[in-house]
Amino acid sequence: MADLTITLLAGGVGGAKAAEGLAASQYASATSIIGNIADDDEFHGLWVSPDIDTLIYSLGDQIDRVQGWGRKNETHQVLKELNALGQNTWMTLGDLDLATHIYRTSQKAKGVSASDVTTALAKRHGVRVPILLPTNDVVQTRVKTPAGWLSFQDFFVREHCQPEVLDTEYKGASDAVATPEALAQITHSDIIVIAPSNPIVSIGAILAVPEIQQAIESSGAYVIAVSPLIGGKTIKGPADKMLESAGKSIDSNGIYACYASFLNALVIDTVDQEEAIELEQKGLDVLVTPTLMKTTEEKSDLLSSVVQFALSQRHLKQGARRAS
Ligand code: GDP
Ligand code: CA
16 A cells, blocks of 8 residues: 555545544545635635635534534634624634634645645644645635626625525636646645545535646546535535536436546445435446444545545456457
8 A cells, every 4th residue: 555645635524524534534534625615705804614614623623523623622802793793794714713714814825835724724623634735725615506607605694504505606617726736646646535525616626626627537437436426415505406506416416517527436325325326327437335424433444445446346347458
């Protein structure tokens, strides 16, 4: 395993579960993560990067395990005071969490890149798996609703994902420059694992940086995605209505369609077993296994199986190529 290189593409909560699974597995030292920065926004003058912080807090065991986001043992004194001052406080930022945002914002004001801020925050929380950013430029997901375009957090948090989704866009993505670290990581990867994250707004926003998508397509890595749908439903969040708005079906086929240009394998839940045949007919390798992750053991077992499946399929393909 000495030379194995694994990259995980990850969003927030679903992404962090997969990240924790790899970090708790025998593949931890082979793994680096590329996280999503397109849910970022400014609150009270502070730059907040929710998916990156969810990864850091989860891997550092500082996450609120009940919510799946934010810090454990959190208090909200600052938010209460901001509320008393007449500020909008629907974005719940706790006191400990605010320290992260103050630090990120002040470092960025000094010219430190978002990537370097991420590395420093990860170090403070004892995170050993590298967390890379797709770009140091600002990319922001926007959601089109019947009432017009909303910022991602307006849609997700303020409006509780209630409005109908007509379209999504990644503002700034087409001009964004990929980080050299992310490009090198992808290029050297043997296996790229796509977490069971929202394929449109979490993974889609990483792929929206053109050099990232191109690097994955030309990497030669074995690309395997874990479906975020179980029995045609999301565990939480708006992935289902976003798939629909993107013209994709809300099932394994719809997930495959999001990644069709580079995907080698899809991991689907046992309850969706009957969807495997159609995927296999399309030339995809399919791993059918329980995909709901609650405990650390479930996370680590699933991600170990995913990597082992990828290694065995890659081996078979290399063997077949040699034989032909
Ligand atoms: P967000 O950024 O916090 O919205 O989180 P992600 O985009 O990383 O992940 C959201 C997706 O994770 C949702 O579509 C969920 O269905 C999916 N998800 C969450 N937990 C699990 C799990 O244990 N297993 C699977 N298969 N999917 C999950
Ligand atoms: Ca997110």
